[in-house]
Amino acid sequence: MSKKIIRNKEAIAGYLFITPVYLGFILFKIYPLIKAIIMSFTMVGTNYVGWVGFSNYIAVFKDYTWWPSVKNTVIYSIIVVPCAIFIPFFLAAMIRVMRSAAQTIAKSCLYLPQVSSGLVLSLVWLWIYDPFSGLMNYLVGLVGIPPQIWLGSVKTALLSLILMAILSGHGSSTLLYMAAMGSIPKSLYEVARLEGANWWHTLRNITWPLLRPTVLYVLIMSIISSFQVFTPSFVMTRGGPGLATSTIVYKIYNDLFSYFSFGTATAEALVLAIVIVGISMIQFKFFASDVEY
């Protein structure tokens, strides 16, 4: 009998303890999520006009600024995501052979750019890319390349944002990889070495396959973040020149707060959500196999 009372008390406490988070969750996540779906089917501009069917979605796909934004986001991701997987992997493998004091220094230095906000990095890189006084034109000038209008030219604007992304991240992924590498039993490497495997062989045939769960995690996280890139486009280029650096999220923001077309903007965001969740699911299917040591 008393056990039952304790169990009841425990259950009541459980519900009470999750009440605050669930209040926030329902009010600021679930309700807006349902509302977003409704908005995409009922809103034109800033007005609710009743059921409009898929017209907002159709408008998205017919919008001449949508596909360039999708294209830019995809190009951005196709280049940035593999870098975000392989660069930290190799960095981690190399840092692990270093002495422990050097390891600590390397880890902190790599992580440092990640505590700076996207806005701060965007401002710094805005200047680095300045055609007259920027560091970039000075550096490429050293190897004989003429000065470029990095952010002002259709040819180089998107590439400039990509380069910035590649050079200013990777700290947290490197640390993740290092932690995962540390949990691989040393005996595996010893056996491989006895059989004459070199550094590259062990990395390719032991470390990489055993790190699949971490690779999957880094992959999904970097896909999610690169599909949502916004701040550099907003701060550095305003999506331009033309539509050269307009990304999906930049377009969503613009449609919401420059053009006030709430219906189409939420439709765009929902399409983005479906793509992101879909890609992540596919990755899980293909990648997730339990690794046993």
Next chain:
Amino acid sequence: MQKKYMNMLKKVPAYIVVGIWIIIALTPLLWMISSSFKGEASLMSTPPKLIPDPFSLENYKKLFEKPIFLWVSNSVLVATAVTIEVLLVSSMAGYAFAKLNFSGKNILFWLLISTMMIPNQVTLAPLYELIMRLGFLDSFKALIFPPMAAVWGTFLLKQFIQTLPKELIDSGRVDGASEWQIFSRIILPIAKPGLAVLGIFTFVGHWNDFMWPLVVIREPSKYTIQLGLSAFRFEHTTAYGPMMAGATLAALPMILIFFLLQRYFMEGLTVGAVKG
């Protein structure tokens, strides 16, 4: 002996490659800090100098024509309030999901987690509308209340509290402590490392947050430092000197926090990727 030298020699390429990468990764930040102390003339000098010569506070003077102090203190206020709120809400929920039994627990937990992958942009318009109807536009309430949906925090602390021994709770029950006392007197004190990790990530994340404040705050006296800087950037498109001074002011507190609390950053990173 020779073998030892051979082994050391083999590691040299690793030091070189990692070293070069670190130099590349840190150049923008060093460049930002050093330029913020350069006068107008040396700012544009070719070749660029890393050490400011002459050392000048000109940029900071120009920057402080704007209410920078106000923006920084707004950021401190908002980030602190959000951090306290997130810590409280997620530790309670994390404890319940980790250690208490109640029906529907798993479903309720997975419902929370399942929304983690949905990008924030989906709820941007409806959330804006909600905030407007609540009368929170142009008020810190708009920045402080929505993070109450602390899904990631709940997940993180659940993972952490799960590793604590169940006996602690049982002994508390035997001593006749109430559920709240068990939580606040037994669990919270030993969960400090987990709380530290979540607190630091929350504070830094909200200090650095840009898009949401951009959407709900229009009144300059309510700007966070990030908003103030972005406004400055569009007002003075090529005033790079003061811009770098502002960027330094926005980044330096986070860099300091990082160096002081490095240990927790490193711990926190691995939590999200742990299976289970």
